[in-house]
Amino acid sequence: MQPADRIDYTNSVLCLGLVFGQGFLCEAQRGLTGQNLGPISTTPFMSTIVDSFCLGIVISSICGKWPFEKNVDIPATSRESLTQRLCANADPFPHIRYWNWALWADDLASSPLFDCSDTSLSGDGEYNSDEQPSEVPPGWVTVPRGTGGGCTRCGPFKDMEIHLGPFSHDFDAPGPPPPPQFEYNPRCLNRSLNTYVSSTYTNATVIEDLIMTDSIADFQLVLDHNPFVMNGSLGIHGGGHWSLGATHSDLFASPQDPAFMLHHSMIDRLWAEWQAMDEPNRRYALNGTDGFLNPPTSTVVTPDTMMEFGVLDRPRPIREVMDPKGHQYCYMYT
Ligand SMILES: [Cu+2]
Numbered sequence: 001m002q003p004a005d006r007i008d009y010t011n012s013v014l015c016l017g018l019v020f021g022q023g024f025l026c027e028a029q030r031g032l033t034g035q036n037l038g039p040i041s042t043t044p045f046m047s048t049i050v051d052s053f054c055l056g057i058v059i060s061s062i063c064g065k066w067p068f069e070k071n072v073d074i075p076a077t078s079r080e081s082l083t084q085r086l087c088a089n090a091d092p093f094p095h096i097r098y099w100n101w102a103l104w105a106d107d108l109a110s111s112p113l114f115d116c117s118d119t120s121l122s123g124d125g126e127y128n129s130d131e132q133p134s135e136v137p138p139g140w141v142t143v144p145r146g147t148g149g150g151c152t153r154c155g156p157f158k159d160m161e162i163h164l165g166p167f168s169h170d171f172d173a174p175g176p177p178p179p180p181q182f183e184y185n186p187r188c189l190n191r192s193l194n195t196y197v198s199s200t201y202t203n204a205t206v207i208e209d210l211i212m213t214d215s216i217a218d219f220q221l222v223l224d225h226n227p228f229v230m231n232g233s234l235g236i237h238g239g240g241h242w243s244l245g246a247t248h249s250d251l252f253a254s255p256q257d258p259a260f261m262l263h264h265s266m267i268d269r270l271w272a273e274w275q276a277m278d279e280p281n282r283r284y285a286l287n288g289t290d291g292f293l294n295p296p297t298s299t300v301v302t303p304d305t306m307m308e309f310g311v312l313d314r315p316r317p318i319r320e321v322m323d324p325k326g327h328q329y330c331y332m333y334t
Pocket of ligand 1: 237264
């Protein structure tokens with residue numbers, strides 16, 4: 001991302017966070033969740049996050065997650081996205097911004113994205129001596145502590161307030177939103193840059209391994225290794241989340257970190273690259289169910305399975321969110 005792109009992105013997040021949301025956003029979400037969300041979703045940014053949270057629980061199986069994220073995250077990378085489609089001016093194709101993890105995997109604090117400059121996404125949190133190494137889940141994958149652990153106090157998001165969570169890292173079962181559910185909990189954006197995690201799980205070699213997989217099952221395994229099986233890997237996806245500390249590694253509250261969208265755009269980019277290498281066999285390849293961690297009672301997902309997007313979009317069959325140049329999309333990656 002060029003500096004002007006980064007400014008554009010941070011301005012977009014700040015704008016969405018500062019503009020007060022309309023009542024219909026909350027009404028729609030009450031309809032989806034059956035709950036009064038109170039002040040938690042009073043801005044469009046928080047509404048997007050709450051919808052990610054609510055709907056992510058429903059479809060966050062390995063199979064349905066990336067099509068869902070494409071439809072949530074890709075519009076969120078564009079300032080105009082809430083009011084116009086990306087394809088309004090299709091020539092040239094809009095380019096989507098992303099966090100190219102491997103470029104700075106060995107030194108996150110020096111990354112233009114996290115160096116606390118005006119063109120960054122802010123940086124490390126203040127040093128918190130209470131931060132401890134983590135077990136993900138307990139006893140299986142050990143993550144050493146990062147270099148911060150407190151509030152980020154520099155860069156564009158130094159005054160950012162987040163409201164949702166925090167949630168336990170132990171949550172590993174399908175069901176309703178876990179406590180504290182939608183409790184309003186205003187606090188700062190927590191960061192703890194973790195170069196051990198980024199250099200281990202999001203380096204150039206593992207990205208190459210991902211691109212070279214030849215089945216959707218293997219692609220998912222390298223990308224999104226299920227940490228609840230014992231071989232000590234967070235996967236690339238988990239690695240990006242755990243690289244930034246408590247907020248970004250929160251299973252449900254992580255979209256509140258502005259890096260979340262760019263992290264998932266990078267995943268979308270790699271998925272698109274992998275699909276394009278074998279169009280007939282990979283474009284609509286899926287592997288998984290509609291349940292969190294594919295429980296036995298869940299249903300196998302196909303391209304015709306419908307996904308809901310709350311206030312963000314109408315329900316769509318998954319096939320409509322699997323092609324960057326198909327259906328409602330018209331974008332590409334550089
Ligand atoms: Cu994620």
